[in-house]
Amino acid sequence: MECKDVGILAMDMYFPPTCVQQEALEVHDGASKGKYTIGLGQDCMAFCSEVEDVISMSLTVVKSLLEKYHIDPKLIGRLEVGSETVIDKSKSIKTWLMQIFEESGNTDIEGVDSSNACYGGTAALLNCVNWVESRCWDGRYGLVVCTDSAVYAEGPARPTGGAAAIAMLIGPNAPISFESKYRASHMAHVYDFYKPDLASEYPVVDGKLSQTCYLMALDSCYRQYCAKYEKLVGEQFSISDADYCVFHSPYNKLVQKSFARLYFNDFMRNCSSVDNDAKEKLQPFANLTSEESYQSRDLEKGSQQLAKHLYDIKVQPSTLLPKQIGNMYTASLYAALASVIYNKHASLSGQRIVMFSYGSGLTSTMFSFKLNEGQHPFSLTNIASVLDVTAKLESRHVES
């Protein structure tokens, strides 16, 4: 059976039609002006109304994907869900979605729910891709659903909420295909964010620790990703080899910091992607211990400024939906990917997108996609058209 270029054939996305502007939230919360818009880098936050939850959002997005790409439900052989929004402690979200397939008599669909904070969707995606590449693959499509509603107790984390569901169809000959060999993970036992109060929707979150963990995991994944690439390809890898860098986005400011951190990594690894002027300016930070480097505001600010011109090209196109919707937990990274596809689909063929998935607790993976236009209905153009981001954003009801 043909099994080349396994990856994402099609995408669709649902997010609540209700949102609040971060500017209005600043006023409501009595926060200083710019705290959420500049401090966090966020524009709006979507939220579920009383008739929506992760189940309804995922039912909607799966039905919509099947319809819009004209996929017979019988052609799905695997369905996996990534989520950290617990509606039931035993029954998986996947079983709810089986309602859509039972009508067609297709009950032979492997997969359940994968869970670890914001990372579950990536686990589900990698599982689905492995299934297509494995000996048991029977030629049918995989389907991955990332669905979450992120809500926080009153306080500094509350403006980092959000909600969405994303569905992705998986198979061979994909326009968004995996470069399997360079995948690198960093997994560790940390309490940066967790949900020990089972009766509450709210997490316990240590914002500062969580941010450091995120950057440490990013460093570790990037180091290993580069090492694996270099071993196989025989050339140095640097951010100049990535056309786009897509990060899990709890809030945009951390994405800005993350890209700057990759730039600092490239400087420390003496990559030619860092120009001489930048090398000079970063030299004073070369001897920091890694712990010191996570804490240095000067390094953070300096590297962000130096990487700004590259950020605008390689990262900014991915930030549209995360800035407009907020943290979507498992859906966040794929909403950022959807933003790139939507914004840049006409020029993506032959390009590489490097992805960084992070879930507190913690689990993280860096991996990359190679893009090609593909064949209708599984083409970048059609995915961008189905996503229809501008219309969806414009039709929202904005609470003020």
Next chain:
Amino acid sequence: MECKDVGILAMDMYFPPTCVQQEALEVHDGASKGKYTIGLGQDCMAFCSEVEDVISMSLTVVKSLLEKYHIDPKLIGRLEVGSETVIDKSKSIKTWLMQIFEESGNTDIEGVDSSNACYGGTAALLNCVNWVESRCWDGRYGLVVCTDSAVYAEGPARPTGGAAAIAMLIGPNAPISFESKYRASHMAHVYDFYKPDLASEYPVVDGKLSQTCYLMALDSCYRQYCAKYEKLVGEQFSISDADYCVFHSPYNKLVQKSFARLYFNDFMRNCSSVDNDAKEKLQPFANLTSEESYQSRDLEKGSQQLAKHLYDIKVQPSTLLPKQIGNMYTASLYAALASVIYNKHASLSGQRIVMFSYGSGLTSTMFSFKLNEGQHPFSLTNIASVLDVTAKLESRHVES
């Protein structure tokens, strides 16, 4: 890279050293004599003491497996956990287990937790096997952990509790290898068992519905398993082609019913494995609708009697640990597999074990293993010796 016969290379198991005899529980609960021992078919029920939980059990079993098979922690490339015992709504059990690997500097280990009732362990196992067979496999081992503590509110379900953790090492050239092509699943949206009260450990369970769902799922998986086998092999499949049938065991009585149900399926499909005497005796049930067939006590009793001689050979060796420990949720099916390996390791080479995994809600898969003695330390003999079941059972503290 060599990638033949992917499956289970090694197993280890931990269960609490404390248990209660079902006979004593009958007296304590004021239940009629034999209600739990004959009615449920159970001997003992293990339970966690106040210093044990799913995390401690899984830490213990993973450390033990690595030590007993002399596996360098650096050689693990994937670690997945199946569980429905929620300790935290966000942080996966997998992250706790990373403590074991961080010491060796190995943080590049993919995988998170898979969850749907008792089925999560099977999802984790299939994911790990697919990973080894996929293009991204880097030659390292996978590790699957099934861990649960099953506790019920006072009432008829309470004696069906139990607790255990099982670890399985995954890789090529395995003594217990997958027959990937015949895998069949049945997935549906049902409320036979769920845990909607997030603050409680206890499930909401409809015992009668759950049993019917289990048997319906079994029928559906078996039908599809046979169809896939017959399409590929060109011969009819019947239980005579399985040397052992291993079922998820919430309580032993359901396992007895399940095997009889497969026998009835073989009768309905006119298989030669059903002798003429049995065909005559089952004829009166041939025209029942499937709904009627699930409700017929006469059919249940009759088919159990007719299948009894085969049950003793093909199923009974798998029932040791589930009868002695109780329902272990995700670990239950693999404790039954461990029982077969322990009891029959010397005669398993060349044989086929058919497995049926069920998780309420519902998710289910039937699949099969081919066995060979393997090479030390990954041999059936060594697995049986590491499992050391008799000594573990004999050293238990029995509450009476």
